[in-house]
Amino acid sequence: MKRKLMLASLVAALSPLSSQAASLDISVTNLTGGIYFTPLLIAAHPATTHLFQAGKAAGAAVQAMAEGGDTAALKTAAEAAGGQTIANPAGGLLGPALATQTTLTTTAGNTRLSLAAMMLPTNDGFVGLDGWEIPTAPGTYTIDLNAYDAGTEANTELMNAGAGGAPGVPGIPGDPSGKAGSGGTGVVAATPNNAEPNVVHIHRGALGDTNATGGTSDLDSRSHRWLNPVARVTVVVK
Numbered sequence: 257m258k259r260k261l262m263l264a265s266l267v268a269a270l271s272p273l274s275s276q277a278a279s280l281d282i283s284v285t286n287l288t289g290g291i292y293f294t295p296l297l298i299a300a301h302p303a304t305t306h307l308f309q310a311g312k313a314a315g316a317a318v319q320a321m322a323e324g325g326d327t328a329a330l331k332t333a334a335e336a337a338g339g340q341t342i343a344n345p346a347g348g349l350l351g352p353a354l355a356t357q358t359t360l361t362t363t364a365g366n367t368r369l370s371l372a373a374m375m376l377p378t379n380d381g382f383v384g385l386d387g388w389e390i391p392t393a394p395g396t397y398t399i400d401l402n403a404y405d406a407g408t409e410a411n412t413e414l415m416n417a418g419a420g421g422a423p424g425v426p427g428i429p430g431d432p433s434g435k436a437g438s439g440g441t442g443v444v445a446a447t448p449n450n451a452e453p454n455v456v457h458i459h460r461g462a463l464g465d466t467n468a469t470g471g472t473s474d475l476d477s478r479s480h481r482w483l484n485p486v487a488r489v490t491v492v493v494k
C-alpha cells in the first residue's frame with residue numbers, strides 16, 4: 257500500500273496537470289523612454305477566454321481601456337469567466353523605465369496570464385499580453401510585450417486633455433510627461449478612422465513632430481516615440 261502511494265505521488269510530481277494552481281511572482285517593467293502606462297490589469301484565466309486578441313475587433317471593454325485607461329469592464333468580464341485579476345499593482349501610473357511587482361496564486365483552471373494597460377500619450381494604444389500559458393515547471397520566465405492599437409480611434413496625435421479619454425471621443429486624454437504641444441492639425445483625420453485596420457493590431461508608434469505649437473502632431477518626436485517591445489514581464493513560478 258505504501259509503495260503504491262509513493263508511486264502515485266511520484267507520477268503526480270513528474271506529470272503535473274496543466275490545470276493545477278500556481279504561485280507566481282510577477283514583475284512588469286515599462287521599457288519605454290517617455291511613455292506612461294495607466295493602471296495595469298493583470299489576469300489569470302482559463303485558456304478559453306481573452307482580455308483582447310490581435311486581429312479581432314475590440315469590444316467596449318477593450319475600447320474603454322485603450323482610449324481612457326479604464327479597466328473596470330475588462331476586470332468584470334475576466335472575473336465573470338472564472339478568472340482572477342490584479343488591478344493597479346503600481347498604485348497609479350507606471351512611468352518610463354519603472355517596474356512594479358505583485359504576486360498571484362492561481363486556482364486550478366486559470367492556466368493563462370494576460371495583461372493590459374493604456375499607454376499615454378496615445379489615442380488608443382495599449383501594452384498587452386494575451387493568454388500566455390503559465391508554465392507548470394518552477395523557474396523564472398521573461399516575456400517581452402508589444403504595444404497594440406485597439407483600432408477604435410484614429411491616431412490623430414492631438415491632445416484633448418480629460419475629455420479624450422471617453423470612448424468614442426477623439427483625442428489623447430493626457431500626457432503625464434508634460435512634453436506634449438498643441439495646435440497640431442492632426443496626423444490623420446479623426447473620422448472616418450480608415451487609416452488603420454479597425455481591429456486590434458500592432459501600433460505603428462507615435463510619429464510626433466518638433467513644433468510645439470503647430471505641425472501635424474501634438475506629440476514630440478524627441479520624447480514620445482517608441483519601438484516594440486514596450487514592456488517586460490518576469491514571472492517566477494514557485
Ligand SMILES: [Ca+2]
Nearest residue numbers: 380405409411
Ligand atoms: Ca488607433
Ligand SMILES: [Ca+2]
Nearest residue numbers: 467470471473
Ligand atoms: Ca506639434
